[in-house]
Amino acid sequence: MSKLSILTKGILKENPVFVLLLGMCPTLGTTTSAINGLGMGLATTFVLMLSNVVISAIAGYVPAKVRIPSFIVVIASFVTILQFVMQAYTPGLYETLGLFIPLIVVNCIVLGRAEAFASKNSVYDSFLDGVGIGLGFTAALTVLGLVRELLGSASAFGIKFINGDGILVFILAPGAFIALGYLLVLFNKLKTKIK
């Protein structure tokens, strides 16, 4: 696999949200606006990138039976560092995303990439994989956030362009499920068209 395809496969072909349907909790829970989706995506990318690098570096030394606990400790450490950094420099965003920041630990994408890719590949490849998958996740969350924000509060990235309220339900919990459902339909349609 070329370096470029490692980096780009996460964005469309193996998009963690639209294709693999992983990491659903933050996808649905934090996308009340495009900014929140973008923030959550970047936070996850940060953890994914660093944990991929460290895990691929130590994988050779870790005995098979304690592999998963070791990986979890590495991931949890980076999540905690992220929590500190966000609390210090982006306290507003940290408060909005709330519980979903510590919950990056149990995001199946992060542990999934550690298991499926980082533990078997070189440090550099794992870094690219982390960035690629992370950006794919970020793109998906931003799109979903943008759609929900457009429909729900008639604004984009916090900028209002129509006077009015929007269809409130899209910001609320049910709207998350419904918007993602229809986005998947669209994604499937596009995929079959391209084929």
Add this chain to the structure above:
Amino acid sequence: MARESTLKNMVLTLASITLLASTLLGGVYVLTKSPIDAAKVAKINSAISKVVPEFDNDPSSDKFIKELNGKKYTVYPAKRMDDIVGYAVESFTTGGFGGRIVLMVGFNADGTINNTSVLSHTETPGLGDKMVEGKSDFSVQFQGKSPENYKLLVKKDGGDVDAITASTITSRAFCDAVTAAWEVYKLCVDQNIKKEGQDE
């Protein structure tokens, strides 16, 4: 690839990874502690400067606690040239639709409400969160009003406040919190008058 698992190297690996992780976290914790505290203070300070007239002291260091009906409220006095120009009262209510709402309510020296700022809440986005300044005109209607002659109740309850559409519970809770802040403000003013009386 992965090494063979013996009890010794399993324990050793896990222990050393955990140890390394905790040292690293301890380090980052110490490094980020002061920026985190600073961010918290900055949030309070920016809320204060939003709600009271211009001041030249540091309200955070002059703050004091007032008790009202068994609940504790923090008050931040704003001074210019050592004269009180207003008070910012950190008020709260548990009556919101989603639970607790924390507000910073600022009063001018003449007892009128200068402005309000929401510190934290769990109201529904798009409905109750319109009470947050800048999201709708709801909070604007309090500016310049004195609770002395402005009834802090929603119109449905016979007051003067226009409730947020479809969010009467939030609006009521907001009014409650402002009322509590007003009571606390009166306590502060009473105390000041007494103090001045003693000085003379």
Add this chain to the structure above:
Amino acid sequence: MEYILIIISAVFVNNILLSQFLGVCPFLGVSNKVSTAAGMAGAVTFVMSVATLVTYLLQNYVLIPLGIEFMQTVAFILVIAALVQMVEIILKKVSPSLYQALGIFLPLITTNCAVLGVAIIVVSKEFTFGGDPQMLNMAQSVVFAIANALGFGLAMILFAGLREQLELANVPKPFKGMPIALITAGILALSFMGFAGLV
């Protein structure tokens, strides 16, 4: 009274799946049949209540006295992972029939964010029962965990029932599978919004 409030609030008003979005992966993943959904719900109830009790004790008697709250995330997830393993081993020995029923779901629970989520909520959020905000005590924490697990189970089983019916329906091709399941979940969440304001 508090207990009733905790239970109604967690099961209906703030349903962990349909309004908090915790544990959505198993919600979408193992909800094809009512029987598997019920099995998953049972396993989650068990692990969530034990895990919450243990992490509550860990937070209040180890992390806080030692002043190392910053290890919270690391410590909690390790405890949950270890606990799941332990439950699996004990269940295998003590009750093979129960293991048969719940066994396959146990490994999935470590990465179920509902379990870690509830453990973190319990030690970090203040609750109000009409009065002053306060942290949950130990008994309340366990009740909160069980109530959330019940809410998880309720949503899970309702959703699995709907999906069983969907199997028979004639769904347009691009909607097949996950998209229609998500839209159905949205409608279910919409109906749960009717409980809002109950507590």
